[in-house]
Amino acid sequence: MRRRDKPGWYAPAALATDALGVFAPVLAAYTLTGEPHALAVAVTATLAWTGVRAAHHRYALRGLGETGGLLATLHDALLLIGLLCVLRVLTGEASSLLTAAAALAPAPLLSALTAALTHRHLARRRRRAEALCRVLVVGEVGPVDAVTAQLAARTDHAYVVIGSVPVGDGRLTCGAPETGRLSADEPTLTLALSEVLPEGPDGSTVLAAAHHLEADLVLVAPGTLLTGERLRRLSWAVQDAGLAFAVASGLSEVAPGRIRVQATAGLGLLHIAPPLRNGPQPLLKAALDRTGAALGLLLLAPLLAVLALAVRLDSRGPALYRQTRIGLGGEPFTMWKFRTMVADAERLRPALESANDHLGGPLFKMRRDPRVTRVGRFLRRSSLDELPQLLNVLAGRMSLVGPRPPLPEEVARYGSAALRRLSVRPGITGPWQVGGRSELSWDEGLALDLSYADNWSLTGDLHVLARTFRAVADGRGAY
Known part of the structure; x- marks a missing residue:
């Protein structure tokens, strides 16, 4: 599948960074410390690192720039260490482990930095409608509207809908240009002697629309009118014409790692693994949470004392603010924060309800809330007001990462889907924090939290x- 105008220098830049990021530091470190065979070790380490990366398709143009690459680089670095340890034992290489570790350290850092810069460059191009995959959506009116709306709601992907071919009756509301329409009834095919795989009326209509719009991908949203043999023949026609073909499963916000494809009795089955709720990973998360909270409180104690003093000197009232929030399984708990508002802020809230900037949900947020103090504005902008929540993490009521802890009155207005947010512990930071915070709509924030609850993992x-x-450094959406 072609992504138009995706820069061709991504792969050479990634390969050059990986190679030089290993070769130069290893050669320099081994030469300066007088270790033997410096050149041979540098070449071996370079080949091992680029080999590991190539084996995982890190230089394939289709994947470059699509993600920040941090987790992939960490995964590859661990494999590199294991591979070099095996080579060390097999060859009897006896250089200093400290020298080897210091020499290899820059490689994953440089690779991750290059991946992040490439990702940002690609994101900027896509905001300018460049480096995109042009998609023609085929299906019944309802599924086509749903797929088109979901693709249009986010910009962190390559797909842009440039047209549609509805099946059956009905009127599209998504705004995608209609460039053909398929009959509600499955067409009757007549096989001529010269034809091996006839494209039929469905294939002819879809291919005509795809060629007219110069589509790169035909995306089918199957329904009752387009399934089984009809869908199979359409895939033949599209793929024989050299176009990419994909089927929308109807599932949303499911991590790829939870999906397993299996062919049984000629059927293509998608097996969806359940969310991680029990086992070693949740136990390790709890241990890391409490360890991290304890270390954070110890190391940040001087800063916490300074911030507490600043809050007390800026306005009347206590330095810490406590509030009842709802945690795992709907259990209430007391959450701690640095006070960022005047002491009687809750009493003043009813008079400000009409000025709520966060419409469409139970959240209350004001961009210029008059109750926020001068120090409070700084604390909110820098997110330093959240630091006392390390006490909640240490007590096991919160996690370092998780959905935003909601207020009881918010939970009282939740629907059945929103209640699923409470299936994991709330966090100091999470998808809401890194996704835009208060600039997100209620539905956008809920979608992020539900995706986190279902797809949670330690690497995530x-x-x-x-x-x-x-x-935090950007400060976007913090008010």
């Missing part, structure tokens, strides 16, 4: 923590 938490630093 590490990714959120890494993105948190950027979100």
Whole structure:
């Protein structure tokens, strides 16, 4: 599948960074410390690192720039260490382990930095409608509207809908241009002697629309009118014409790692693994949460004392603010934060309800809330007001990463889908924090939290923590 105008220098840049990021530091470190066979070791390490990366398709143009690459680089670095340890034992290489570790350290850092810069460059191009995959959507009116709306709601992917071919009656509301229409009834095919795989009326209509719009991908949203043999023949026609073909499963917010494809009795089955709720990973998460909270409180104690003093000197009232929030399984708990508002803020809230900037949900947020103090504005902008929640993490009521802890009055207005947010512990940071915070609509924030609850993993938490630093420095949506 072609992604138009995706820069061709991504792969050479990634390969050059990986190679030089290993070769130069290893050669320099081994030469300066007088270790033997410096050149041979540098070449071996370079080949091992680029080999590991190539084996995982890190230089394939289709994947470059699509993600920040942090977790992939960490995964590859661990494999590199294991591979080099095996080579060390087999060859009897006896250089200093400290020298080897210091020499290899820059490689994953440079690779992750290059991947992040490539991702940002590609994101900027896509915001300018470049480097995109042009998609023609085929299906019944309802599924076509749903798929088109979901693709249009986000910009962190390559797909842009440029047209549609509805099946049956009905009027599209998604705004995608209609470039053909398929009959509600499955067409009757007549096989001529010269034809091996006839494209039929469905294939002819879809191919005509795809060629007219210069589509790169035909995306089918199957329904009662387009399934089984009809869908199979359409795939033949599209693929024989050299176009990419994909089918929307109807599932949303399911991580690829939870999906397993299996062919049984000629049927293509999607097996969906359940969310991680029990086992070693949740136990390890709980241990890391409490360990991280304890270390954080110890190391940040001087900063916490300074911030508490600043809050007390800025306005009347206590330094810490406690509030009842709802945690895992709907259990209420007391959450701690630095006070960022005047002491009687809750009493003043009813008079401000009409000025709520966060419409469409139970949240209350004001961009210029008059109750926020001068120090409070700084604390909110820098997210330093959240630091006392380390006490909640240490007590096991919160996690370092998780959905935003809701208020009881918010939970009272939840629907059945929103209640699923409470199936995991709330966090100091999470998908809401790194995704835009208060600038997100209620539905956008809920979608992020539900995706986290269903697709949680330790590696995903590490990714959120890494993105948190950027979100805090950016300050976007913090008010």
